[in-house]
Amino acid sequence: GQQLNQSPQSMFIQEGEDVSMNCTSSSIFNTWLWYKQDPGEGPVLLIALYKAGELTSNGRLTAQFGITRKDSFLNISASIPSDVGIYFCAGQAIFNAGGTSYGKLTFGQGTILTVHP
């Protein structure tokens, strides 16, 4: 199946610092998504990107859909302790089956973020 390469694998930063992580793929995607997973919880959607070149912000988060549709980055500005968790990128490809279209997610390996107060 398709594979995504997400980097870095882990980050240890001080509160207040900015964070950047990215994902690259050998395949193109229709949509790029960024999820956050808190300990003991399932992933929760942070940002969705639908168009190549799109730059979207959600509070302190900013993400971009690469022009080639094969990459995306996520920036977190002025990190705070509650930003701790695992961040996943996911590329979504659209498939058609039986007259119905659906999106299949392929996940990156995850970036473990630790924020020191």
Added chain:
Amino acid sequence: EAQVTQNPRYLITVTGKKLTVTCSQNMNHEYMSWYRQDPGLGLRQIYYSMNVEVTDKGDVPEGYKVSRKEKRNFPLILESPSPNQTSLYFCASSTSGGNNEQFFGPGTRLTVL
């Protein structure tokens, strides 16, 4: 509250003992999916279901079965669990159609001894 629930949340079992992990959603979603999460590998899709009675294999289906007899439920069945199925499992659901957000359950941590 709109949610995806999974049971059990934690399970320790032995090789070969059949088990079922349940998944239920209350959002009337057509699409449901199972993933496993392993360190360094992210989440990988096991099986998915487009609607009732419609299921198909994901990227890592070996050793798993699913059923979709009702819209709200999508159980994951391990007929003969093996240690390599020790993992964190997530169920997710979404409305049908492309570019749709998937909502994840809280996860089931399975250990097979």
